[in-house]
Amino acid sequence: MTDSLTGSLADSLTDTIVLPPAQADPVTVTATTVPATLEARDVAAWFGSHQVLSHVSLTMPAGQVTALIGPSGCGKSTFLRTLNRMHEMIPAAALAGEVLFDGEDIYDPSWRLTDARRRIGMVFQKPNPFPAMSIYDNVVAGLRLTGARTGRREKDQLVEESLSRAGLWKEVRDRLRQPGGALSGGQQQRLCIARALAVRPRVLLMDEPCSALDPTSTRRVEETIHELAGEVTVVIVTHNMQQAARVSDQCAFFLAEQGTPGGIVEHGLTDDVFGGPKDQRTADYVAGRFG
Numbered sequence: 001m002t003d004s005l006t007g008s009l010a011d012s013l014t015d016t017i018v019l020p021p022a023q024a025d026p027v028t029v030t031a032t033t034v035p036a037t038l039e040a041r042d043v044a045a046w047f048g049s050h051q052v053l054s055h056v057s058l059t060m061p062a063g064q065v066t067a068l069i070g071p072s073g074c075g076k077s078t079f080l081r082t083l084n085r086m087h088e089m090i091p092a093a094a095l096a097g098e099v100l101f102d103g104e105d106i107y108d109p110s111w112r113l114t115d116a117r118r119r120i121g122m123v124f125q126k127p128n129p130f131p132a133m134s135i136y137d138n139v140v141a142g143l144r145l146t147g148a149r150t151g152r153r154e155k156d157q158l159v160e161e162s163l164s165r166a167g168l169w170k171e172v173r174d175r176l177r178q179p180g181g182a183l184s185g186g187q188q189q190r191l192c193i194a195r196a197l198a199v200r201p202r203v204l205l206m207d208e209p210c211s212a213l214d215p216t217s218t219r220r221v222e223e224t225i226h227e228l229a230g231e232v233t234v235v236i237v238t239h240n241m242q243q244a245a246r247v248s249d250q251c252a253f254f255l256a257e258q259g260t261p262g263g264i265v266e267h268g269l270t271d272d273v274f275g276g277p278k279d280q281r282t283a284d285y286v287a288g289r290f291g
């Protein structure tokens with residue numbers, strides 16, 4: 001107990017309330033996180049001499065859902081990987097431009113790779129839990145990234161919190177020790193979302209998270225995205241126009257025209273991009289005329 005609480009203040013407090021014993025477990029932190037704004041400025045990307053992105057600038061506002069749409073091969077996944085420094089892991093990959101996280105350049109030498117990965121989580125197309133590892137251990141698997149020592153009780157709470165936020169808790173609460181690989185595809189994807197959330201990222205990147213899922217599981221993941229919005233900034237790549245319309249606040253349409261690097265043709269509020277696209281190429285794409 002600190003000195004400040006041993007004086008008269010503590011005396012007056014004990015008159016009216018019972019102080020908890022000094023050894024009581026600390027109250028755990030709340031489930032909510034503060035979303036961050038991501039801003040890409042003039043991003044360009046290469047694989048060897050092949051330039052795949054050019055002049056991509058996009059602000060992904062805090063707490064909103066931004067959908068990246070466009071035909072295959074136009075650089076959506078590459079762009080997503082530049083947002084949490086996964087692009088640089090690919091041999092011969094190069095990058096230009098800036099990515100700002102609440103105004104801080106994530107490529108600044110003061111940012112470690114683990115800072116980027118912890119603050120900016122990622123969920124992939126194919127659910128990739130550790131199949132032999134228990135559901136519980138899958139959720140806490142990312143904690144090693146943070147370097148923080150976490151007690152058993154704290155882990156238990158984090159597992160419940162993360163699975164709840166991912167919309168999976170009620171389905172798995174009674175079988176946390178079963179292997180992650182025993183879950184259905186849709187549950188595995190929500191387990192991966194829980195694993196990503198367990199390190200409390202402020203941004204979550206999702207690369208076609210539902211493309212391997214059935215319609216019911218897709219709906220569950222979309223509900224999860226809705227519930228996360230506000231707490232986490234979401235950037236989602238999707239080929240499903242209905243999904244983009246359902247889940248996103250704003251939308252960016254990527255295109256790579258014949259032999260040129262990919263870039264954003266148009267971006268804006270999702271209602272505007274779908275309801276009244278300004279560019280004919282966007283209109284053709286969202287109407288399903290190509291791609």
Ligand SMILES: Nc1ncnc2c1ncn2[C@@H]1O[C@H](COP(=O)(O)OP(=O)(O)O)[C@@H](O)[C@H]1O
Pocket residue numbers: 047052070071072073074075076077078079090
């Ligand atoms: N690891 C890689 N090595 C070389 N080229 C790649 C690699 N990944 C993607 N590409 C190329 O970069 C371009 C953009 O790919 P990608 O970002 O996956 O597009 P999208 O996600 O929009 O389908 C494509 O021409 C693709 O062939």
Ligand SMILES: [Mg+2]
Pocket residue numbers: 076077078207237
């Ligand atoms: Mg892709």
